[in-house]
Amino acid sequence: MRSTEQDVQWSAVASDIGPLLLVATGTGLVSVIFHARPAVRKKALEQLGARLGSAPVQAPPGSARLAAPIRQFAAYFTGELRAFTLDLDWSLTSxxxxxxxxxxxxxxxxxxxxxxxxxxxxxxxxxxxxxxxxxxxxxxxxxxxxxxxxxxxxxxxxxxxxxxxxxxxxxxxxxxxxxxxx
Incomplete structure (x- = not known):
């Protein structure tokens, strides 16, 4: 489905409800995983890789693909954001x-x-x-x-x-x- 491993990027972010795993494709945010401590993160990334056809890679610092999701999640948890305006990849549901x-x-x-x-x-x-x-x-x-x-x-x-x-x-x-x- 995806052409290279670089097509799927992830980042773990802190939040008021614990660490979140944010995963994005070139289309948009494709997955948000709760309680993303290392063991949960590892298993989730393996499962996502199988479903997406490409192993997710950790986003480089300042990744354009994950910048908006990271920024908007931070604003949501501080009460500054009431509606997310992100590009979404709906490929994991039908x-x-x-x-x-x-x-x-x-x-x-x-x-x-x-x-x-x-x-x-x-x-x-x-x-x-x-x-x-x-x-x-x-x-x-x-x-x-x-x-x-x-x-x-x-x-x-x-x-x-x-x-x-x-x-x-x-x-x-x-x-x-x-x-x-x-």
């Missing part, structure tokens, strides 16, 4: 999942939440709340494509690939939940 994730990215702004069933209705599949949950679980671009903003209809948080504490912290950052006490 079909229904991609449709749901695109609707989420465009239709659920900072500081708001949506129910799994509501999101299913928005994409014309009113009975597909569980499938929406599966789409959230397969989201390759969390935070940028804000799956943390999808909650249960009864007010419960629902699941989250980065862990419920991470989801709580992201929703608190956006003013949806009170800030954690600790």
């Amino acid at each position: 079909g229904f999942n991609r449709e749901v994730l695109r609707e989420l990215a465009c239709g659920v702004p900072y500081g708001t939440v949506v129910g799994y069933g509501d999101l299913a209705r928005r994409v014309g599949q009113p009975g597909a709340a569980q499938a929406v949950g599966a789409a959230m679980g397969s989201n390759p671009l969390p935070v940028v494509v804000p799956c943390h903003r999808v909650v249960e209809s009864d007010g419960g948080l629902g699941g989250f690939g980065g862990g419920l504490e991470t989801k709580r912290r992201l929703l608190a950052l956006e003013g949806v939940l009170p800030q954690p006490l600790f």
Whole structure:
């Protein structure tokens, strides 16, 4: 799929929710991985290399490919950025999942939440709340494509690939939940 190993670059960045692994292709940001400590990072990069057809390489300092994602994530976590404006590479998702994730990215702004069933209705599949949950679980671009903003209809948080504490912290950052006490 990709022509050279240089086509996929990665960088690990610190954040308020722990280290994040940002991975980009020439098309745009393709993956965001939570809790990207060395062992998690190594495994994620191996899996991404297999899926993308090219082993990701660490971005050189000042990489143009990752400069905007790094800058925008820093601004998001300081409360200065409410909407990411990044080029995205959607190649790791397709079909229904991609449709749901695109609707989420465009239709659920900072500081708001949506129910799994509501999101299913928005994409014309009113009975597909569980499938929406599966789409959230397969989201390759969390935070940028804000799956943390999808909650249960009864007010419960629902699941989250980065862990419920991470989801709580992201929703608190956006003013949806009170800030954690600790």
